[in-house]
Amino acid sequence: MIRLERRPQPSRAVVWMTPVLAVLLTVAAGMALFAIMGVDPVRAVGIIFLSPFSDAYSLSELIVKATPLILIGVGLSLGFRAGVWNIGAEGQFVIGALTGGAVALAFYDISGVWLLPLMSLAAVAGGMAWAAVPAFLRTRFGTNEILVSLMLTYVAILLLSAMVTGPLRDPDGFNFPESRIFHDSALMPQLFEQGRANAGFLVALAAAATGWILLGRHVVGFQIRLMGQSPRAARFAGFREKRIIWFCLMVSGGLAGLAGMFEAAGPVEQLVPALPAGYGFTAIIVAFLGRLNPIGIVLAGFVIAVTYIGGEAAQIQMQLPAAVTRVFQGMLLFFLLGMDLLAGFRFRLRLPRRANVVETP
Numbered sequence: 001m002i003r004l005e006r007r008p009q010p011s012r013a014v015v016w017m018t019p020v021l022a023v024l025l026t027v028a029a030g031m032a033l034f035a036i037m038g039v040d041p042v043r044a045v046g047i048i049f050l051s052p053f054s055d056a057y058s059l060s061e062l063i064v065k066a067t068p069l070i071l072i073g074v075g076l077s078l079g080f081r082a083g084v085w086n087i088g089a090e091g092q093f094v095i096g097a098l099t100g101g102a103v104a105l106a107f108y109d110i111s112g113v114w115l116l117p118l119m120s121l122a123a124v125a126g127g128m129a130w131a132a133v134p135a136f137l138r139t140r141f142g143t144n145e146i147l148v149s150l151m152l153t154y155v156a157i158l159l160l161s162a163m164v165t166g167p168l169r170d171p172d173g174f175n176f177p178e179s180r181i182f183h184d185s186a187l188m189p190q191l192f193e194q195g196r197a198n199a200g201f202l203v204a205l206a207a208a209a210t211g212w213i214l215l216g217r218h219v220v221g222f223q224i225r226l227m228g229q230s231p232r233a234a235r236f237a238g239f240r241e242k243r244i245i246w247f248c249l250m251v252s253g254g255l256a257g258l259a260g261m262f263e264a265a266g267p268v269e270q271l272v273p274a275l276p277a278g279y280g281f282t283a284i285i286v287a288f289l290g291r292l293n294p295i296g297i298v299l300a301g302f303v304i305a306v307t308y309i310g311g312e313a314a315q316i317q318m319q320l321p322a323a324v325t326r327v328f329q330g331m332l333l334f335f336l337l338g339m340d341l342l343a344g345f346r347f348r349l350r351l352p353r354r355a356n357v358v359e360t361p
Contacts, residue, residue, distance in 0.1 A: 060195020088149025090280025096257020127257020
C-alpha cells in the first residue's frame with residue numbers, strides 16, 4: 001500500500017524552487033497539448049511566452065494585467081498566511097469598481113485633483129464592506145468564509161449588471177448596458193505615452209512593499225504567521241483570533257476594491273457588465289505561485305500576466321481557442337500544488353502484513 005508521509009523538515013531550497021519547476025512543467029505540458037491538437041508546439045509556446053516582450057506596447061499591457069493581480073494577491077496572502085480563506089476577491093473587486101465608478105459618475109460635471117483620491121477611498125470602503133460580511137459571519141456564527149465570500153461574488157456581478165442597466169446607465173448610450181465614459185479627472189494617470197499602463201502599478205508596488213514589511217518586520221505580521229502555523233499556540237500567547245480575521249479580510253477586501261477602481265478608471269474608462277475578468281480568482285494562483293510572499297507575488301503577477309498577453313497573441317496569430325489562457329493557468333496551479341505536495345510529503349510503500357495463522361489440533 002502506498003501512503004503519504006510528512007517530511008520532518010522540508011528543504012527551503014526545494015520549497016522556493018517549486019514555482020520555477022511548476023512553470024517549466026506547465027511549458028512542457030502545454031507543448032504536449034499543442035502537439036496533440038495538431039499545432040506547432042514550439043511556435044505556439046514561443047508566441048505565448050515571448051511575444052509579450054516583443055515591443056513597448058506589449059510590455060505596457062503586461063503592467064496593465066499584472067497590476068490588479070499584484071494588488072489582490074498581496075491582500076489574499078495576508079489572509080492565507082493566517083488561515084483565512086477569502087475566495088471572493090472577485091466580488092470585492094467588482095464592488096470596488098462599482099463604488100469608485102459611482103463617485104466618478106456622481107461628479108461627472110465637476111473636475112478636480114481630489115476626485116481620484118475620493119474614488120479610491122470609495123473603492124476601498126466598498127471592498128471592505130463586501131469583505132465584512134464573511135468576516136462578521138465567521139467571527140459571530142462560525143460560518144465558512146470560503147462559501148460566503150464565493151457566493152457574494154455572484155451577487156456582486158449581478159449588482160453591477162443591474163446598476164449599469166439602471167441608475168448608472170449612460171443616458172446617451174442608446175440603452176446599451178454601460179455607464180458614461182469617465183471624464184479626464186476621473187481617469188488614472190498614464191505611466192508612459194504609449195500603452196495603457198497607469199499609476200495604479202506604482203500603488204501595487206507600494207502595497208507589496210508594505211505587505212512585505214508588515215509580514216516580516218511587524219508584530220501584526222508575526223501574529224498572522226503564528227495564527228496560520230499554530231492557532232492553539234497563538235491563542236495561548238493571547239493573540240485575539242477574531243481581530244486577526246477581521247484585519248486580514250478588511251485588508252484583502254480593500255485592496256481588491258482598489259484594484260477594481262483602477263481597472264474601471266484605467267483601461268476600461270467606464271462601468272460595463274464585462275468588467276469582472278476573473279482577476280480575483282486568478283490572484284489566488286498568483287498568491288501561491290509567489291509563496292505568499294509579497295515580493296514573490298510581484299514576480300508571480302508578471303508570470304500570470306504573460307499567459308494573458310501571450311494567450312491573446314496566440315488566439316490572433318494561430319487562431320487558437322480563447323480557453324488556452326485558462327488552460328495554462330489551470331495547469332500552472334495543478335503543477336504548483338503537485339510540487340508542493342512532493343516538497344512536504346514523501347511516498348512510502350508499505351506491504352500488508354501476513355495474518356498469523358494459529359493451527360488448532
